[in-house]
Amino acid sequence: xxxxxxxxxxxxxxxxxxxxxxxxxxxxxxxxxxxxxxxxxxxxxxxxxxxxxxxxxxxxxxxxxxxxxxxxxxxxxxxxxxxxxxxxxxxxxxxxxxxxxxxxxxxxxxxxxxxxxxxxxxxxxxxxxxxxxxxxxxxxxxxxxxxxxxxxxxxxxxxxxxxxxxxxxxxxxxxxxxxxxxxxxxxxxxxxxxxxxxxxxxxxxxxxxxxxxxxxxxxxxxxxxxxxxxxxxxxxxxxxxxxxxxxxxxxxxxxxxxxxxxxxxxxxxxxxxxxxxxxxxxxxxxxxxxxxxxxxxxxxxxxxxxxxxxxxxxxxxxxxxxxxxxxxxxxxxxxxxxxxxxxxxxxxxxxxxxxxxxxxxxxxxxxxxxxxxxxxxxxxxxxxxxxxxxxxxxxxxxxxxxxxxxxxxxxxxxxxxxxxxxxxxxxx
Amino acid sequence: xxxxxxxxxxxxxxxxxxxxxxxxxxxxxxxxxxxxxxxxxxxxxxxxxxxxxxxxxxxxxxxxxxxxxxxxxxxxxxxxxxxxxxxxxxxxxxxxxxxxxxxxxxxxxxxxxxxxxxxxxxxxxxxxxxxxxxxxxxxxxxxxxxxxxxxxxxxxxxxxxxxxxxxxxxxxxxxxxxxxxxxxxxxxxxxxxxxxxxxxxxxxxxxxxxxxxxxxxxxxxxxxxxxxxxxxxxxxxxxxxxxxxxxxxxxxxxxxxxxxxxxxxxxx
Numbered sequence: 001x002x003x004x005x006x007x008x009x010x011x012x013x014x015x016x017x018x019x020x021x022x023x024x025x026x027x028x029x030x031x032x033x034x035x036x037x038x039x040x041x042x043x044x045x046x047x048x049x050x051x052x053x054x055x056x057x058x059x060x061x062x063x064x065x066x067x068x069x070x071x072x073x074x075x076x077x078x079x080x081x082x083x084x085x086x087x088x089x090x091x092x093x094x095x096x097x098x099x100x101x102x103x104x105x106x107x108x109x110x111x112x113x114x115x116x117x118x119x120x121x122x123x124x125x126x127x128x129x130x131x132x133x134x135x136x137x138x139x140x141x142x143x144x145x146x147x148x149x150x151x152x153x154x155x156x157x158x159x160x161x162x163x164x165x166x167x168x169x170x171x172x173x174x175x176x177x178x179x180x181x182x183x184x185x186x187x188x189x190x191x192x193x194x195x196x197x198x199x200x201x202x203x204x205x206x207x208x209x210x211x212x213x214x215x216x217x218x219x220x221x222x223x224x225x226x227x228x229x230x231x232x233x234x235x236x237x238x239x240x241x242x243x244x245x246x247x248x249x250x251x252x253x254x255x256x257x258x259x260x261x262x263x264x265x266x267x268x269x270x271x272x273x274x275x276x277x278x279x280x281x282x283x284x285x286x287x288x289x290x291x292x293x294x295x296x297x298x299x300x301x302x303x304x305x306x307x308x309x310x311x312x313x314x315x316x317x318x319x320x321x322x323x324x325x326x327x328x329x330x331x332x333x334x335x336x337x338x339x340x341x342x343x344x345x346x347x348x349x350x351x352x353x354x355x356x357x358x359x360x361x362x363x364x365x366x367x368x369x370x371x372x373x374x375x376x377x378x379x380x381x382x383x384x385x386x387x388x389x390x391x392x393x394x395x396x397x398x399x400x401x402x403x404x405x406x407x408x409x410x411x412x413x414x415x416x417x418x419x420x421x422x423x424x425x426x427x428x
Numbered sequence: 429x430x431x432x433x434x435x436x437x438x439x440x441x442x443x444x445x446x447x448x449x450x451x452x453x454x455x456x457x458x459x460x461x462x463x464x465x466x467x468x469x470x471x472x473x474x475x476x477x478x479x480x481x482x483x484x485x486x487x488x489x490x491x492x493x494x495x496x497x498x499x500x501x502x503x504x505x506x507x508x509x510x511x512x513x514x515x516x517x518x519x520x521x522x523x524x525x526x527x528x529x530x531x532x533x534x535x536x537x538x539x540x541x542x543x544x545x546x547x548x549x550x551x552x553x554x555x556x557x558x559x560x561x562x563x564x565x566x567x568x569x570x571x572x573x574x575x576x577x578x579x580x581x582x583x584x585x586x587x588x589x590x591x592x593x594x595x596x597x598x599x600x601x602x603x604x605x606x607x608x609x610x611x612x613x614x615x616x617x618x619x620x621x622x623x624x625x626x627x628x629x630x631x632x633x634x635x636x637x638x639x640x641x642x643x644x645x646x647x648x649x650x651x652x653x654x655x656x657x658x659x660x661x662x663x664x665x666x667x668x669x670x671x672x673x674x675x676x677x678x679x680x681x682x683x684x685x686x687x688x689x690x691x692x693x694x695x696x
Contacts, residue, residue, distance in 0.1 A: 077491045078528060084519030116521040 003366050003373055005340060005383040017290035018140045019047045021151025024110040024179060024208060025159075027068045031103035031212030033096045036073045037089050037120055038110030038142070043073040053182065062184040070100050076112050085118045089141055093123070096132050103212045106155060107137040114141025133161065136357065152179075153236040156207045157243060163215045166248050172274055175221035176205040177244075177252070178228055178237045180398060183209050187227050190402035191257065194267060197286065198279040208394065219244075223273045224252035229398060233315045234418075258399045259322035260291060260329065260406045275298060287403050294407050298414040302330035305417050312340030313397075315350045318382055322399060324358045326409055327380075336362045338369040340383055378416050384425050390414050392425040400428060432603070432670060433547040433561045436573035437583035441608040444572050444640060444649075445663075446548040451651040452660075452667035454505040458543040460561040462507060463533070467514025467522045471548040476502030477647045483513025484529040496538040504652055508542065520534045521549070523557020530560055543670075562600045569603040569676060571631065574622075576607075576615035579684060581622055585687055588626050588679035601676030604631030606666065611636050616671055618694040625690065627680040631673065632666040634659075670671075 019036055023046040026032045038041050049067055074092040076085045109120055124137040137156045140146040180187040183205050192202050203221045204210040224244055226237045241252035253273055257263035271280020327334050378391040385392055393416055400408050410427045432445045450462045464471025469480050487494045501507040512529035513524040539545050547561040561567045570591050574584040594600050607619040607630055616633050623630040643653035651660045
């Protein structure tokens with residue numbers, strides 16, 4: 001019998017809106033006011049994103065310490081769709097300026113604004129002259145001609161080009177580039193912990209989490225550390241980092257500490273980039289000791305346990321190397337890898353080729369693997385399975401990073417194997 | 429109730445033709461309503477004797493509650509005149525405006541007791557909004573005004589493509605081609621052949637006459653300005669043909685190459 005996932009796997013392409021991307025890029029840049037030139041309901045997406053971010057923080061035991069900037073909507077209605085929404089946007093801008101005295105305005109265009117062809121660019125230019133404040137507007141309308149990342153990277157690029165100027169750089173300082181859960185998220189906190197141990201100061205997290213008046217300080221960093229991942233995140237952030245290198249002369253690091261091996265490589269790369277190899281070596285030694293002690297605690301339970309790995313994400317979003325490395329470290333008995341029914345022939349071939357670089361275990365299709373699942377002590381999976389009797393460990397879209405991340409992942413596997421409860425899904 | 433829509437290339441004489449048909453039908457004792465579906469608001473000018481200054485969309489924009497009296501204006505011989513209205517050139521979305529205006533008219537039930545409703549629609553079916561009169565069951569009998577000029581025939585052929593698409597799904601049909609003479613060579617014969625190729629007929633040919641211009645300059649239909657003229661009688665005859673027309677068809681548009689050859693064959 002074929003194994004089935006809880007949810008239909010259909011996502012092939014990103015299908016989102018550029019406005020939340022723009023919002024996320026400046027949502028915590030104090031001094032900025034964001035205007036959605038849109039119907040009122042579009043702003044709801046941003047609100048939902050904020051709430052989700054807060055829940056993620058709470059789930060991780062973190063605490064948000066800063067508030068988001070004002071988000072206004074021009075509240076386009078039917079009549080504006082017919083007669084044009086320019087006047088409505090101008091009124092919204094006036095309101096924003098009078099009530100919030102922004103240091104910078106960012107305008108995001110909706111699908112409606114795009115369809116009716118409001119000349120937002122011209123209004124932005126006029127507003128700059130009228131109120132003597134910078135106004136950023138992206139030639140991107142809702143999901144008509146873009147998606148989330150188009151908005152996020154588009155506005156980030158504008159910020160770099162417009163507000164970041166070459167200046168004297170401060171030794172042993174870095175600038176974080178990207179979001180990945182924000183400054184209070186796992187990624188930033190873990191990376192900050194390691195950098196602090198190396199005597200490196202984090203100037204800020206660009207673009208979303210620097211006050212507008214501090215943006216010029218971003219260019220003081222000795223290096224840029226990308227808080228990246230896979231897919232569009234990696235492509236987009238690397239492009240921005242390359243722009244910063246070209247414009248400001250700041251080198252960047254695009255190695256990600258996504259498993260123990262990568263974390264060690266990352267620490268060494270940071271030391272090299274910031275000319276503090278000795279500090280890096282010392283930190284690496286300390287982290288190794290910490291890792292070894294904790295890891296040894298898990299090994300007694302994990303060694304020899306039967307594990308199955310189910311993969312349903314495309315290679316550009318999920319690389320199997322990190323999880324295979326953890327399985328090897330914990331000396332788990334990987335009985336097989338199941339490729340879920342999510343791939344075209346080409347995508348499947350790409351994933352197969354990549355997997356075979358790291359392991360020679362049998363690889364199955366979803367249709368021939370039910371008995372394999374039933375015999376496993378636990379299943380590591382990118383998609384929740386319908387089978388309620390098997391212990392599942394859900395592999396997150398954003399992998400945990402650094403030593404803490406790897407240990408957290410190992411701990412989840414360890415606890416799952418220790419648990420007397422049959423079935424259920426555990427989230428890393 | 430007869431529900432008619434007049435389409436055709438911009439400037440070909442749709443509004444003039446529609447207004448004269450409306451006038452002729454009202455003279456025949458029918459209750460007529462003409463609805464201009466063009467943001468220029470000039471469809472009913474000859475019936476009202478002025479440009480309509482209070483359109484449906486003006487009211488949608490400016491008022492929270494609209495009543496029928498706000499948007500229905502009484503013109504020549506008691507004809508009800510409605511202009512959908514729309515944005516200034518270069519802003520907003522006129523197509524969306526047509527959709528909203530027609531929905532508003534429907535919800536206000538202002539058209540329920542008319543004998544004839546005549547929609548006068550902007551030149552080309554440039555977007556879905558301008559197809560609403562034929563798409564949503566507002567009009568069932570479509571007439572295309574055209575001269576013998578190539579680009580006028582080209583627009584007519586394009587409109588026929590739209591009608592064909594919607595005819596496959598519903599009751600809308602092409603009633604025929606209304607020839608509006610521009611004195612091109614063999615114009616009548618060309619229009620007759622063109623209509624035949626489109627699986628329809630030339631329902632009337634309106635020769636060019638200076639009296640039409642004079643009537644327009646005086647903000648009147650020909651039937652009002654020169655009631656006894658031959659031109660007025662042509663419009664009266666046309667209105668009767670439209671009322672009695674039961675040869676409604678699904679059009680068969682032709683290719684542009686075929687159209688070019690057709691026009692060339694008739695000496696243009």
